Amino acid sequence: EVQLVESGGGLVQPGGSLRLSCAASGFTFSSYWMHWVRQAPGKGLVWVSRMNSDGSRIDYADSVKGRFTVSRDNAKNTLYLQMNSLRAEDAAVYYCARDESLEQQVAYNWFVRWGQGTPVTVSS
Amino acid sequence: IVLTQSPGTLSLSPGERATLSCRASQSVRSNYLAWYQQTPGQAPRLLIYGASNRATGIPDRFSGSGSGTDFTLTISRLEPEDFAIYHCQQYGNSPLAFGGGTRVEIK
Numbered sequence: 001e002v003q004l005v006e007s008g009g010g011l012v013q014p015g016g017s018l019r020l021s022c023a024a025s026g027f028t029f030s031s032y033w034m035h036w037v038r039q040a041p042g043k044g045l046v047w048v049s050r051m052n053s054d055g056s057r058i059d060y061a062d063s064v065k066g067r068f069t070v071s072r073d074n075a076k077n078t079l080y081l082q083m084n085s086l087r088a089e090d091a092a093v094y095y096c097a098r099d100e101s102l103e104q105q106v107a108y109n110w111f112v113r114w115g116q117g118t119p120v121t122v123s124s
Numbered sequence: 125i126v127l128t129q130s131p132g133t134l135s136l137s138p139g140e141r142a143t144l145s146c147r148a149s150q151s152v153r154s155n156y157l158a159w160y161q162q163t164p165g166q167a168p169r170l171l172i173y174g175a176s177n178r179a180t181g182i183p184d185r186f187s188g189s190g191s192g193t194d195f196t197l198t199i200s201r202l203e204p205e206d207f208a209i210y211h212c213q214q215y216g217n218s219p220l221a222f223g224g225g226t227r228v229e230i231k
Contacts, residue, residue: 045160111170
């Protein structure tokens with residue numbers, strides 16, 4: 001069974017840092033693009049970042065570029081999101097999601113498999 | 125691309141037909157438009173991709189249509205489990221974008 005389990009969320013002060021993890025199981029993690037998507041309380045979904053299977057292609061939303069860094073450890077079947085210089089507007093539930101593409105250079109960019117999300121609160 | 129979903133809330137009774145709209149600020153390349161369903165506290169569930177293709181296991185009461193800038197999700201007869209929030213997403217242009225969501229509530 002495909003599973004994605006996020007962790008690492010919590011309360012952080014403005015300007016602080018947090019690293020989220022997404023542990024994958026039930027599929028060949030090293031073959032898939034992976035994404036981060038967030039959702040502020042009561043708001044819509046917002047795409048944050050994506051990384052291809054070997055880490056050679058990375059993209060970010062403009063709102064997080066220069067502050068967030070996505071990475072992966074295929075040996076540990078884990079995706080990461082390092083979040084620095086956090087702002088109040090970064091507060092959200094962060095989901096990891098698996099792309100459906102098995103092509104290293106082309107993402108499909110729609111998502112069947114999602115984690116349950118990890119909440120991030122940014123407040124002093 | 126900015127996606128605008130309407131209405132914000134749809135109040136209907138079980139058995140009724142629901143029609144949800146998603147309008148894009150510019151044409152969505154290759155009609156790469158997806159729809160998701162989300163219930164409180166849960167992750168989104170993919171319903172439709174490519175504007176009109178039902179995802180695996182999705183009942184045929186859900187259908188998607190549209191092209192260019194105007195897309196529609198139709199639920200032919202609402203079941204109790206269909207009362208939820210629905211999101212559209214375009215993936216034909218960078219960056220990926222979601223709409224603000226439509227809540228379908230029990231009247």
